[in-house]
Amino acid sequence: MSSDYRQARYEEELLMEDGVEREVEENPLPENIARERAPKIPDLPKHEVVRYFNRLSHMNYGIDTGLYPLGSCTMKYNPKYTEKLASLPEATSPHPYQPEEFSQGTLEIMWELQRQLAELGGMHSVSLQPAAGAHGEITGLMIAHQYHENNDDDRNEVIMPDTAHGTNPASVSMMGYNLVEIPSEDGCVDMEALEEAVGDNTAAFMITNPNTLGLFETDACEMAEVVHDAGGLLYYDGANLNAIMGKTTPGKMNFDIMHFNLHKTFSTPHGGGGPGSGPIGVTEELASYLPVPTVEKDDEGYRLNYDLENSIGRVKGFYGNWLVLLKAYGYITKEGRDGLERATERAVLNSNYLRKKLEPHLDLPYKSLRKHEFVLSGKKLKDKGLKTKDLAKRLLDYGYHAPTIYFPQLVDEALMIEPTETETKETLDGFAEAFASIMAEDEETIKDAPKNTAVRRVDETKAIRDSTLSYMMRD
Numbered sequence: 496m497s498s499d500y501r502q503a504r505y506e507e508e509l510l511m512e513d514g515v516e517r518e519v520e521e522n523p524l525p526e527n528i529a530r531e532r533a534p535k536i537p538d539l540p541k542h543e544v545v546r547y548f549n550r551l552s553h554m555n556y557g558i559d560t561g562l563y564p565l566g567s568c569t570m571k572y573n574p575k576y577t578e579k580l581a582s583l584p585e586a587t588s589p590h591p592y593q594p595e596e597f598s599q600g601t602l603e604i605m606w607e608l609q610r611q612l613a614e615l616g617g618m619h620s621v622s623l624q625p626a627a628g629a630h631g632e633i634t635g636l637m638i639a640h641q642y643h644e645n646n647d648d649d650r651n652e653v654i655m656p657d658t659a660h661g662t663n664p665a666s667v668s669m670m671g672y673n674l675v676e677i678p679s680e681d682g683c684v685d686m687e688a689l690e691e692a693v694g695d696n697t698a699a700f701m702i703t704n705p706n707t708l709g710l711f712e713t714d715a716c717e718m719a720e721v722v723h724d725a726g727g728l729l730y731y732d733g734a735n736l737n738a739i740m741g742k743t744t745p746g747k748m749n750f751d752i753m754h755f756n757l758h759k760t761f762s763t764p765h766g767g768g769g770p771g772s773g774p775i776g777v778t779e780e781l782a783s784y785l786p787v788p789t790v791e792k793d794d795e796g797y798r799l800n801y802d803l804e805n806s807i808g809r810v811k812g813f814y815g816n817w818l819v820l821l822k823a824y825g826y827i828t829k830e831g832r833d834g835l836e837r838a839t840e841r842a843v844l845n846s847n848y849l850r851k852k853l854e855p856h857l858d859l860p861y862k863s864l865r866k867h868e869f870v871l872s873g874k875k876l877k878d879k880g881l882k883t884k885d886l887a888k889r890l891l892d893y894g895y896h897a898p899t900i901y902f903p904q905l906v907d908e909a910l911m912i913e914p915t916e917t918e919t920k921e922t923l924d925g926f927a928e929a930f931a932s933i934m935a936e937d938e939e940t941i942k943d944a945p946k947n948t949a950v951r952r953v954d955e956t957k958a959i960r961d962s963t964l965s966y967m968m969r970d
C-alpha cells in the first residue's frame with residue numbers, strides 16, 4: 496500500500512441513538528427474573544443493523560486488511576478452516592456437564608492436543624486449562640511454588656532478564672515472589688549476572704527464547720545447569736513458538752515448565768480481547784502438580800482425571816477454552832510436523848529479509864541474525880524533532896498497522912517488528928518502501944499523522960486517565 500491509502504470514514508452515531516426506541520409492552524419473562532424496566536431496543540430493520548456493523552468494520556484495521564507487524568504478538572493470518580471447524584454444531588453444542596461417555600470425541604481431541612503440544616514443547620505432560628499466556632505463567636509459578644513447598648524449601652525469588660515481556664514480572668509479583676532482574680549483555684542473558692543472582696532463594700528463572708529482541712539465547716542449556724544446581728526451576732515463556740517449531744524445544748533446553756499461546760502461534764485471532772488459551776507443559780517430575788482435570792486415556796476410553804497427587808487445584812472453570820483448543824488441534828493436525836517447521840523457517844526468513852531492508856533507515860542495536868522478530872531503534876529520529884511514535888502513526892497513513900513501539904525498554908525509541916510467516920515478499924517490500932518514503936518526508940507531515948484513517952491522532956494520556964469503556968443506556 497502507499498500514501499494513497501484511505502480508510503473509510505463515516506459519521507456514525509451509536510446504534511442505540513439511531514432509530515426510535517421500541518417500547519417492549521409486555522414483558523414475556525417470568526416476574527421473578529424480569530428486570531424492573533424492559534431494556535430499550537432501537538427499532539431498526541435487520542438490514543440497517545447489518546449495514547451499520549459493516550460500515551464500522553470499514554473503519555477498522557485487522558489482520559484480514561493488511562500487514563500487522565506487531566512484535567511479540569505474532570499477528571499472523573489465521574486460516575479460515577479452523578473457524579469453520581469451531582462453528583460446527585458438534586463443536587459448539589457439547590455441554591460441560593455432559594457425562595464423559597457421551598463426550599468421547601471432545602475428550603479425544605483434547606487428549607490429542609495435549610500430546611501434540613507436549614511434543615512441540617519437549618515436555619512430558621500438558622494442561623489445557625489456562626485461558627491466556629499470563630494465566631499460564633501464573634499457573635506455572637504456582638506449580639513451582641508447590642514443588643518447593645513439598646520439598647520444605649522456602650524460596651522467594653524469581654530471576655528474569657531485562658528483556659522480559661511485561662506479563663512475566665506481573666505474574667511474579669501476583670504470586671508474591673520477589674523479582675530479581677538481571678542485565679543483558681549484547682542483548683542476551685549475561686551468564687555472570689545470572690550466576691551471581693542465583694542462590695538458595697531462587698524459586699525459578701523465567702525467560703523467553705528467542706528473547707524479545709529476536710535473539711536466540713545460545714547459552715540456554717548452561718543457564719539451566721546454573722539454575723538447577725542452585726535448586727531452582729526454569730520457566731520458558733513460549734508465547735511465541737514461531738521461531739522454534741520443529742527446530743528445537745524448551746525441553747531440549749532443559750526447561751521444567753512452559754506455556755503456549757494458542758491465540759498467537761496456533762490459529763486463534765487475538766487482539767480484540769476474545770477468548771485465548773495458554774496451556775502449560777511440564778517435565779515428568781512436575782506432572783503430578785498440574786491443575787485438574789487433565790484428560791487421560793485408558794482401556795475404556797478418554798476420561799477427566801481429578802486425582803493428581805500434588806495438583807495445585809483448579810485454575811479455570813470447566814476444561815479450558817474449548818473452541819480455541821479445537822482450532823489449535825485443527826491447525827496443528829493439518830500442518831503436521833513439516834508444515835509447522837516450514838512456518839518457522841518462513842517466519843525467520845521474513846524477519847531477516849525485512850530487517851535487512853529497514854536497516855539502512857534506522858539503527859539496529861545488537862547486530863546479528865534475528866529469529867522471528869527484530870527490534871530497531873528510532874533514536875536518530877530525535878535529530879529531526881521526531882519520535883518513534885510519530886513514525887508509527889505515519890505508517891497507518893500508508894495502510895499498515897504499526898509495529899510494537901517502546902518495548903523492549905532497554906532499546907531507546909524501540910520499534911519491534913514481527914512480520915510472521917504468512918506475508919509475501921511483495922507485502923514486505925511494500926512495507927519497506929513505505930518506511931523509506933516516510934523517512935524522506937518533512938517533519939510536519941509525519942507529526943500530523945495519521946491523516947488517512949477514520950480516527951486521527953488520539954490523546955493517549957486522556958484515553959488512559961479518562962476512559963469510558965461502556966455505553967451507558969440513557970433513561
Ligand SMILES: *Cc1c(COP(=O)(O)O)cnc(C)c1O
Nearest residue numbers: 567627628629660662703732734
Ligand atoms: C503475549 C505474550 C505474553 C502474554 O500472553 P497473554 O495471552 O496476552 O496473556 C507473554 N509473553 C510473551 C513473550 C508474549 O508475547
